[in-house]
Amino acid sequence: MDDFLRVLTDNWDIFATGFTTTIKLFLVAAVGSLVGGTLLGAMRVSPVPALRAFGAVYVNLIRNTPLTLVFAFLVFAVPKLEVSIGYFTSACIALIAYTSAFVCEVVRSGINTVPAGQAEAARALGMTYIQVLSTVVLPQAVRSMVPPLVSVLIAMLKNTTIAAGFSVLEAGAIPAYLSERGEPQFAVLIWITIGFLILIIPLVLLQRFLERKWAFAR
C-alpha cells in the first residue's frame, strides 16, 4: 500500500501536468465541438439542399473513420501540406473535427423528437416564427439533447487519451514516462483510472441531475 501511494507522490509532477493538459484539451475540444456540431446540425436540418448534403457527407465520413486516423493525418500528413500546427493544436483540431460529427447527430435527432404538430399548434395560436422557435420548439429540443450531449462529452474526455500517441503529454502519456522511471505500471495505471473516474463522475451526476430536472411528459 505504501508503495502504491509512493507512485503518486513521487511522480506528482507528471501526474499533475498530464491531467492539467487533459483538462485543457477537454475544455477546448468541448467548446469547439459544441459550436461546430451545432453549426453542422443546423446545416443538416436547414432548407438548403447543398448545406444538408455537405453536413450528411461530413458526418458519415467522420463517423466511419477511426479517431486515431484523424490524429495521424493531422500530425503526420498535414505538415506535408506545408501547414504548420503544434501538437496540442493538432490534438484539439482532431478532437473537435471528430466529436462535432457526433454532436451534430445529437442536435439533429433532438430537433426531430419534437413533433411537427407542436410548431403547427403554435402557429395556429398566432405566434411569430421567432416565438415558435424560442418558446415552443427549441426548449423541448434542447431538453432531449442534453443527456446524450453529456454522453458525447464523456466519450470525448476519454478520447483525449489518444493524444498521448501523438506527442501531447496528457494523462494517457503518463505510463510511457513512468515506464522509463521503472515505476510499477499496475499502480500507475490504477492512479490514472482513479483520475479519470474523478473527472467523469461529476459529468455523470450532472447528466442524471439534468435528466431528472428537465423530465417532461409528452
Next chain:
Amino acid sequence: MSHATVLYDLPGPRARRRNRVINVVSVVAIAALIAYVGYRFWATGQFEARKWEQFQYAAVQRELLDGYLATLKAAGIAAVLALLFGAVFAAARLSDHWILRAPAAFVVETFRAIPLLILIFFGYYIPLQYGWPLDKLWALIIGLTLYNGSVLAEIFRAGISAVPRGQSEAAYALGMRKGQVLRLILLPQAVRATLPAIVSQLVVLLKDTALGFIITYPELLFVGKQIGGRLAFGLPYVPTYLVVAAIYIATCGLLSLLAWWLQRRMGHVRSAARPRRGAAMDGSGAPQSE
C-alpha cells in the same frame, strides 16, 4: 427530410427564391473549399506520380493487405469475446440475486468509465514490465473486449428490460421456468430490438482497433505510417493516409449500412406486430424511435 418539419413552415415563393440563392452561395463556398484543399495538395506536390507509385507494387499492396487482415483479426476475435462478455454480464446484472448483480454492475460501470487506451495499456505495460510474453494483439483484444463487452452488456440489459412486462408475466403464467422465459420469450424479442445497436457497437470496436497503432501492433494504420514514411517516395504521408482512410470508411460504412438496414427491417417487423389501437390514438403514424 420529409415535407413537414418543426423548424420552418413550407416555404412560399419568396422563401423559395431566398433558399435558392443561399443554395447557390453554399455550393460556391463548398466548391471553393474543395478547390483550396486541392490547390494545397497540388502546390505541395501531393499529386506527383512518385508519391503514388508505391501502391502499384505488389509488395506494398501485400503490406496493406496484411495490415488490413491484422485489423480484421483483432476486431473479429475481440467482437466474439465482447459479445460473450456482454451476454454473461448482462445476465448477471439481470439476476435475482444481489450477489451476482452487485459485482456485475461494478465491473460494467467501471470498464465503461475507463478510457479504452488505458485498458489497452493494462495489457501492454504490465506484461512488458514483468517480462510476461503477452502478444500486442492480445493486449489490444483484452482492452477492446473489456470496454466493448461492458457497453454491449448495457445494450443487452436495456433490450431485455424494454420487453413489455406482460410478456414475461404471461410466460410465467403458462408455467415456464426462469431460464425458459429468458431463452424463449425475452431473448428473441430483445435481440431483434437491439441488433442495430449491437452492429453499431461492433463498428465502434472495429474503428477502435486503430488504437493498436499506439502500442505498435502492426494493424492498418501502423502499416500506413510505415508506407508513408518512405523517403525514397518523397514521404507520401498524405496519399497513404487517404488510401488507409478509404479502406476504413469502406469497411465501417458497409457495416453501418448493415446496421441501418437491420434497423429499418426490424422497425417494420415491430410496428407490424404492434396492436393497431396505439397507432390510431397516436394519429401521426410515425415509426417508434429508439
